[in-house]
Amino acid sequence: MGKIGLTMEVGSDGVALITISNPPVNALALSILTGLKEKYAEAMNRDDVKAIVLTGDAGKFSGGFDINVFEKIHATGNISLLPGVSIELLTNVIEDGKKPSVAAIQGLALGGGLELTMGCHARICTPQALLGLPELSLGVFPGFGGTQRLPRLVGLSKAIEMMLLSKFVSGTEGKNLGLIDELVSSSELLRVSRLWALDIADKRKPWVSSLRRTDRIGSLSEARMIIKEARQLSKRIAPNMPQHNACLDVIEEGVLFGGYAGSIREEKVFNEMVLSDTARSLVHVFFSQRLTSKVPNITDIGLKPRRIRKVAVIGGGLMGSGIATSLIRNNVSVVMKEINSKFLQKGIKTIEANLNGLLKKKAISKEKMNSALSLLKGTLDYSLFRDIDMVIEAVIEKVSLKQSIFSEIEKVCRPDCILATNTSTIDLNIVGEKTTSQDRIIGAHFFSPAHVMPLLEIIRTEKTSPQVILDLLEVGKIIKKVPVVVGNCTGFAVNRTFFPYTQGAHLLLHLGVDLFRIDRVITNFGMPMGPFQLQDLAGYGVAMAVKEVFASSFKGRTFDTELVQMMVEMGRNGKANGKGYYVYERGMKPKPDPSLQPIIEKSRKLANVMHGGKPIIISDQDILEMVFFPVVNEACRVMDENVVIRASDIDISSVLGMGFPRYRGGLVFWADTLGSKYIYERLKKWEITYGGFFKPSRYLEERAMNGTSLSLMAQGSTPTPISRM
Numbered sequence: 095m096g097k098i099g100l101t102m103e104v105g106s107d108g109v110a111l112i113t114i115s116n117p118p119v120n121a122l123a124l125s126i127l128t129g130l131k132e133k134y135a136e137a138m139n140r141d142d143v144k145a146i147v148l149t150g151d152a153g154k155f156s157g158g159f160d161i162n163v164f165e166k167i168h169a170t171g172n173i174s175l176l177p178g179v180s181i182e183l184l185t186n187v188i189e190d191g192k193k194p195s196v197a198a199i200q201g202l203a204l205g206g207g208l209e210l211t212m213g214c215h216a217r218i219c220t221p222q223a224l225l226g227l228p229e230l231s232l233g234v235f236p237g238f239g240g241t242q243r244l245p246r247l248v249g250l251s252k253a254i255e256m257m258l259l260s261k262f263v264s265g266t267e268g269k270n271l272g273l274i275d276e277l278v279s280s281s282e283l284l285r286v287s288r289l290w291a292l293d294i295a296d297k298r299k300p301w302v303s304s305l306r307r308t309d310r311i312g313s314l315s316e317a318r319m320i321i322k323e324a325r326q327l328s329k330r331i332a333p334n335m336p337q338h339n340a341c342l343d344v345i346e347e348g349v350l351f352g353g354y355a356g357s358i359r360e361e362k363v364f365n366e367m368v369l370s371d372t373a374r375s376l377v378h379v380f381f382s383q384r385l386t387s388k389v390p391n392i393t394d395i396g397l398k399p400r401r402i403r404k405v406a407v408i409g410g411g412l413m414g415s416g417i418a419t420s421l422i423r424n425n426v427s428v429v430m431k432e433i434n435s436k437f438l439q440k441g442i443k444t445i446e447a448n449l450n451g452l453l454k455k456k457a458i459s460k461e462k463m464n465s466a467l468s469l470l471k472g473t474l475d476y477s478l479f480r481d482i483d484m485v486i487e488a489v490i491e492k493v494s495l496k497q498s499i500f501s502e503i504e505k506v507c508r509p510d511c512i513l514a515t516n517t518s519t520i521d522l523n524i525v526g527e528k529t530t531s532q533d534r535i536i537g538a539h540f541f542s543p544a545h546v547m548p549l550l551e552i553i554r555t556e557k558t559s560p561q562v563i564l565d566l567l568e569v570g571k572i573i574k575k576v577p578v579v580v581g582n583c584t585g586f587a588v589n590r591t592f593f594p595y596t597q598g599a600h601l602l603l604h605l606g607v608d609l610f611r612i613d614r615v616i617t618n619f620g621m622p623m624g625p626f627q628l629q630d631l632a633g634y635g636v637a638m639a640v641k642e643v644f645a646s647s648f649k650g651r652t653f654d655t656e657l658v659q660m661m662v663e664m665g666r667n668g669k670a671n672g673k674g675y676y677v678y679e680r681g682m683k684p685k686p687d688p689s690l691q692p693i694i695e696k697s698r699k700l701a702n703v704m705h706g707g708k709p710i711i712i713s714d715q716d717i718l719e720m721v722f723f724p725v726v727n728e729a730c731r732v733m734d735e736n737v738v739i740r741a742s743d744i745d746i747s748s749v750l751g752m753g754f755p756r757y758r759g760g761l762v763f764w765a766d767t768l769g770s771k772y773i774y775e776r777l778k779k780w781e782i783t784y785g786g787f788f789k790p791s792r793y794l795e796e797r798a799m800n801g802t803s804l805s806l807m808a809q810g811s812t813p814t815p816i817s818r819m
């Protein structure tokens with residue numbers, strides 16, 4: 095079929111086959127849902143139709159309700175765009191219809207897609223199909239009866255687990271759970287489904303309406319206990335989100351008053367959830383994440399990515415081994431180069447440990463681990479570099495070292511080999527200064543640990559060729575990273591935007607705010623850890639290496655003290671040696687270290703930023719804003735200079751690179767919920783009191799004056815990467 099629509103073919107066996115088509119995932123767009131109602135009305139009325147088989151086109155059942163509709167509702171506030179589907183179509187027409195329906199599932203049946211199948215009287219499925227109700231990850235919950243039917247098919251405990259954790263199961267697992275009635279191969283899917291449908295119509299198989307089942311729910315006291323435990327879990331995993339508890343409320347309603355009553359409540363609360371801030375944020379993140387790989391003048395000009403089969407990684411440290419792990423895990427051969435066999439062995443050991451960690455978490459199998467390791471070669475010279483497709487340099491942040499490596503690899507590699515650097519801060523033009531290959535020099539900035547963190551910041555200079563950018567985007571896809579293409583400047587988009595995060599926290603500390611309170615406020619906001627704990631984790635070496643770079647590039651708006659230096663001198667290296675702002679003991683949560691206080695006091699005296707020598711008295715809200723508004727301000731400069739193509743790329747970078755809470759939509763999205771004027775006025779006030787660190791940027795000021803949102807970058811701007819330092 096290949097285009098949006100539905101077809102219905104009635105066979106000589108009396109089965110009407112209704113096929114949903116909406117590439118690429120057969121999302122249930124409004125027109126599809128209206129079409130379903132029409133096709134069903136026709137099938138019910140036709141005398142030559144005994145039973146119905148519902149399926150999806152092109153090897154997939156459906157990826158669920160069309161998320162674009164949520165976006166439209168968020169833009170317009172018009173909740174009436176939501177169609178009446180749960181009761182009107184699924185219950186009244188399909189489940190309570192006078193002819194039986196069977197769902198023929200392959201590929202995937204997610205969200206509203208799976209719910210549609212649960213309204214049918216049986217589900218036939220291929221073993222590998224993906225089944226799940228991931229609506230909570232969009233800030234809503236299943237709204238086509240899924241909160242009621244899934245517990246009645248697989249039991250309350252499993253259903254809650256699948257919904258609360260947005261967990262997918264395979265067709266095979268679905269069969270074991272009772273969600274699927276029969277497993278078949280893809281080639282047998284329609285034949286078997288037709289027979290099932292006829293068997294139900296002729297009463298050779300039971301006519302099961304899931305909504306009326308009670309046998310899998312268990313006793314009321316058991317159900318109450320399961321729901322109570324689930325509420326405790328929600329409190330832990332989703333403290334600032336409403337949809338988990340709302341979902342449990344609706345499930346509980348069904349347990350107490352029956353599936354039909356539960357469905358009515360579900361429909362009502364679903365509408366409220368769609369309008370929640372969390373849903374707005376999570377839907378924004380969903381689309382923004384998919385937008386990052388669409389780069390104007392790169393991915394839309396008809397270029398084809400070249401295949402990158404073999405990559406050389408220079409440096410077997412933490413970053414180099416993480417990058418190598420990511421590559422070999424995804425079937426890309428790697429040559430890892432080190433300067434001596436001791437370092438090389440260490441690198442290889444780290445890769446093995448990384449893979450072992452994934453094995454323990456069941457993210458890979460033993461066979462996968464072995465096949466990945468067979469793709470790894472170690473070397474101490476450049477002899478294996480002749481047929482390499484891409485080099486990723488991942489040595490320490492030392493300009494002269496990087497420059498000499500780049501002039502060496504330019505000589506030994508093929509002239510079309512991509513020359514990438516994993517630098518997190520250094521200008522790429524400086525890295526490649528001693529070469530004549532500027533068109534194939536690119537930044538591939540991974541985040542630590544590189545085999546786990548999903549973000550890949552791709553840095554282009556004015557000279558990087560579109561083909562090279564496209565190739566790296568393709569590598570990102572192969573190794574399952576989310577790429578964000580950015581321009582060249584100190585710190586690029588992510589580290590540059592976030593340098594004021596730690597510095598703002600240090601400024602507050604030196605103004606007299608308790609260090610652990612700052613971390614607490616930030617984690618309560620939803621960051622995985624506070625800025626001080628993050629510094630402990632990243633190691634102080636990084637902090638000391640980059641502070642000069644930022645201070646010289648961003649004069650007048652950085653804040654620095656001797657605190658980290660003093661801590662290192664006292665034998666504190668952060669988490670690495672178990673002693674930082676916190677004390678780290680094996681198997682224990684990090685414990686705030688009160689013995690740090692004298693060093694802090696000493697540093698405060700040296701910094702001398704307290705007004706009248708007195709600590710400031712501020713609210714938690716002030717702390718949050720004094721840490722994050724300077725970050726927003728720097729993001730404004732990044733947008734002003736077109737370092738990013740679009741504001742939402744910063745949102746995704748902040749979520750995937752820095753742990754900014756996804757349910758707040760990302761940094762700029764969140765800032766826009768507060769308003770440019772408010773942020774500007776707060777920064778302006780702090781600038782007057784505490785100086786240039788808080789000085790509002792021109793971009794922010796303009797938007798505050800015009801009353802426009804921060805995400806509104808200059809119209810028609812094309813990225814013109816700038817160079818600094």
Ligand SMILES: C[C@H](O)CC(=O)SCCNC(=O)CCNC(=O)[C@H](O)C(C)(C)COP(=O)(O)OP(=O)(O)OC[C@H]1O[C@@H](n2cnc3c(N)ncnc32)[C@H](O)[C@@H]1OP(=O)(O)O
Pocket residue numbers: 118119121122157158159160161162202204205206207209228229232235236237238240381384385
């Ligand atoms: C009432 C109901 O209870 C409410 C609902 O059903 S809400 C929807 C529930 N469904 C979901 O959450 C599933 C969302 N989709 C996904 O998780 C993934 O897209 C997927 C697993 C289906 C496929 O993943 P993958 O193959 O990596 O492709 P991916 O790039 O994500 O998606 C392909 C395209 O389909 C779009 N798409 C995927 N699911 C969609 C949906 N439900 N609605 C609209 N568009 C959707 C994506 O935006 C993307 O569009 P693009 O090509 O223009 O960028």
